[in-house]
Amino acid sequence: MAGARPPASLHDVELAALAAVGDRPAFGELVRRHGSAVRGLLRRMGAEASVADDIAQDAFLAAFERIAEYRGEGAFSGWVRKIAARLYVRRWKKEARFDLEAEAADEGHGGESVVASRIDLDEAMKALSPAERLCVSLCYGAGVSHVEAAEAMNLPLGTVKSHVKRGLDKLRLRLAPATGAEAGLAGGVGHV
Amino acid sequence: MSDLDFEMKLDRLFNEPPAMPDSEAFARLVEMRLDRGWTVRQLALGAAGLVAGLIGVAQVLGSRMVLETAAAAIGRQAEALGGSLLSLLDVGEAASALPYGGQVIWMGAALGVMALAFAVTRAVEELK
Numbered sequence: 334m335a336g337a338r339p340p341a342s343l344h345d346v347e348l349a350a351l352a353a354v355g356d357r358p359a360f361g362e363l364v365r366r367h368g369s370a371v372r373g374l375l376r377r378m379g380a381e382a383s384v385a386d387d388i389a390q391d392a393f394l395a396a397f398e399r400i401a402e403y404r405g406e407g408a409f410s411g412w413v414r415k416i417a418a419r420l421y422v423r424r425w426k427k428e429a430r431f432d433l434e435a436e437a438a439d440e441g442h443g444g445e446s447v448v449a450s451r452i453d454l455d456e457a458m459k460a461l462s463p464a465e466r467l468c469v470s471l472c473y474g475a476g477v478s479h480v481e482a483a484e485a486m487n488l489p490l491g492t493v494k495s496h497v498k499r500g501l502d503k504l505r506l507r508l509a510p511a512t513g514a515e516a517g518l519a520g521g522v523g524h525v
Numbered sequence: 526m527s528d529l530d531f532e533m534k535l536d537r538l539f540n541e542p543p544a545m546p547d548s549e550a551f552a553r554l555v556e557m558r559l560d561r562g563w564t565v566r567q568l569a570l571g572a573a574g575l576v577a578g579l580i581g582v583a584q585v586l587g588s589r590m591v592l593e594t595a596a597a598a599i600g601r602q603a604e605a606l607g608g609s610l611l612s613l614l615d616v617g618e619a620a621s622a623l624p625y626g627g628q629v630i631w632m633g634a635a636l637g638v639m640a641l642a643f644a645v646t647r648a649v650e651e652l653k
Contacts, residue, residue, distance in 0.1 A: 361559075
């Protein structure tokens with residue numbers, strides 16, 4: 334029986350089922366397992382560390398409230414990351430720090446000339462504009478489709494696709510080995 | 526690198542959680558907020574239960590008073606009815622000695638029915 338085993342030995346779905354009946358230690362184990370992934374995603378989306386942590390906490394609390402909705406169809410981490418990403422987008426829109434559509438009209442941010450050998454994703458994400466970071470993180474980090482991202486950000490679908498494409502091009506330059514970087518510029522966009 | 530390869534690589538990189546040295550502290554913070562929320566919820570439920578209990582007690586006390594009033598009213602009506610029946614018997618005995626005994630008995634019975642109807646009406650009014 335799942336209840337007799339220590340939380341650390343249980344699968345995410347079992348822990349979620351226990352959390353759904355009010356078992357908070359089981360949910361704590363889920364936070365332990367996936368907290369870093371959620372916080373990491375929020376930072377990659379452009380949130381400062383303290384803001385990312387606040388939103389990650391809110392996301393886990395929201396996840397606990399809605400834990401009965403999680404039925405194990407996908408990874409628990411993906412489910413919480415989606416909640417966190419939506420919370421961040423909501424906050425981002427409220428603060429209205431950027432005019433996303435205006436930014437879409439701007440040309441790139443100078444990333445094309447940089448060819449690094451291998452730097453990690455977090456560093457590479459810093460080369461993206463805020464809107465590109467947000468769109469790429471939503472689509473690749475939170476598993477949100479372009480359509481869902483456009484709806485979440487109240488942006489035209491074409492604008493979101495454009496942000497994702499330019500973001501991917503910049504990431505490709507930074508993440509690919511030096512020899513293959515130039516060839517990578519011609520790449521397209523997935524996750525439609 | 527092909528588009529597909531690159532996107533798979535990106536997916537993999539995004540799915541690799543970064544190492545965070547304070548992940549345990551973060552988990553404890555979330556648990557603390559959960560506990561706090563739970564405590565607040567329990568207090569709210571307890572307060573709601575207390576209020577509901579007080580309302581329930583007030584209702585029970587109120588209904589007891591109503592029942593006592595009704596019981597007293599029924600008692601009074603029963604006494605009145607008993608008195609009526611006794612008087613009816615007295616009238617019956619006396620009536621047998623009278624030349625028009627039959628008519629007197631019928632009148633007494635009619636009065637008894639009226640008294641009963643009066644008693645029932647009063648009892649219903651008291652219960653309202």
